[in-house]
Amino acid sequence: MPSPTYTLIASNTLSSSAASVTFSSIPNTFTDLVLKGSSRSAGGNQAFAILLRFNSDSATNYSDTTIEGSGSAASSYRESNSVYGYITNGNVGSSATANTFSNWELYLPNYTVNSNKPFADFSVTETNATAAKMSADAGLWRNTATISSIVLTDNGGNFVSGSSFFLYGIRATA
Amino acid sequence: MTETLTKVVVDCSTGTQEVVPLTAAEIAELEAAADKAEADRKAAEEEAAAKEAARKAILDKLGLTAEEAAVLLG
Numbered sequence: 523m524p525s526p527t528y529t530l531i532a533s534n535t536l537s538s539s540a541a542s543v544t545f546s547s548i549p550n551t552f553t554d555l556v557l558k559g560s561s562r563s564a565g566g567n568q569a570f571a572i573l574l575r576f577n578s579d580s581a582t583n584y585s586d587t588t589i590e591g592s593g594s595a596a597s598s599y600r601e602s603n604s605v606y607g608y609i610t611n612g613n614v615g616s617s618a619t620a621n622t623f624s625n626w627e628l629y630l631p632n633y634t635v636n637s638n639k640p641f642a643d644f645s646v647t648e649t650n651a652t653a654a655k656m657s658a659d660a661g662l663w664r665n666t667a668t669i670s671s672i673v674l675t676d677n678g679g680n681f682v683s684g685s686s687f688f689l690y691g692i693r694a695t696a
Numbered sequence: 697m698t699e700t701l702t703k704v705v706v707d708c709s710t711g712t713q714e715v716v717p718l719t720a721a722e723i724a725e726l727e728a729a730a731d732k733a734e735a736d737r738k739a740a741e742e743e744a745a746a747k748e749a750a751r752k753a754i755l756d757k758l759g760l761t762a763e764e765a766a767v768l769l770g
Contacts (some may be wrong), residue, residue, distance in 0.1 A: 540702050546706065547708045549708060550707050580725075595744065677729055680701070
């Protein structure tokens with residue numbers, strides 16, 4: 523159960539499809555950030571990644587190590603100089619069971635400190651089929667700035683209506 | 697009719713939310729990212745298929761089934 527220091531900063535549930543969702547002007551008064559979501563892509567595969575950008579940085583400052591399992595196969599891969607971070611299976615696509623959504627959580631510790639920013643996320647596709655996937659990403663944004671905005675982009679085209687996003691702040695207790 | 701791609705911007709300081717059409721540059725960037733993802737997905741599928749074919753070739757050479765090999769490996 524979240525402690526009383528776990529505070530909802532902002533949220534959005536899409537009332538129509540959108541290619542990306544941005545949380546801007548994030549307050550710098552917390553210790554860590556947690557972003558939780560339930561989302562689905564209009565794209566035609568089983569699952570798509572959610573692409574991450576912090577402070578609109580489009581340079582090759584992101585690295586990401588991923589493990590992924592489907593119940594019948596497992597794989598791992600890495601990108602060292604990417605222009606995005608990844609929530610690897612953040613979006614089920616239209617090939618998955620209708621009206622199901624992926625569920626995921628992105629954790630950003632110490633987002634205001636003057637050092638590079640690690641992040642971690644975990645995602646699962648929700649589908650009543652045999653090819654459900656789960657994945658975990660260990661990422662790094664090589665930038666020392668305080669994170670003041672997060673952009674989440676569907677790599678399959680559009681987040682569908684009903685996709686929801688919740689940004690929380692966690693304040694360290696004394 | 698061509699669909700207009702949009703982004704939703706949530707301002708955490710005010711709580712306001714705005715729907716903004718993507719620029720041509722943003723759309724081009726999204727298309728490039730989607731193309732890269734598709735290429736990566738196909739490459740991963742091909743790598744997995746090649747590994748499976750190599751595994752099967754070794755088993756055939758040894759005269760073992762996949763189940764027998766699994767028993768041997770414990």
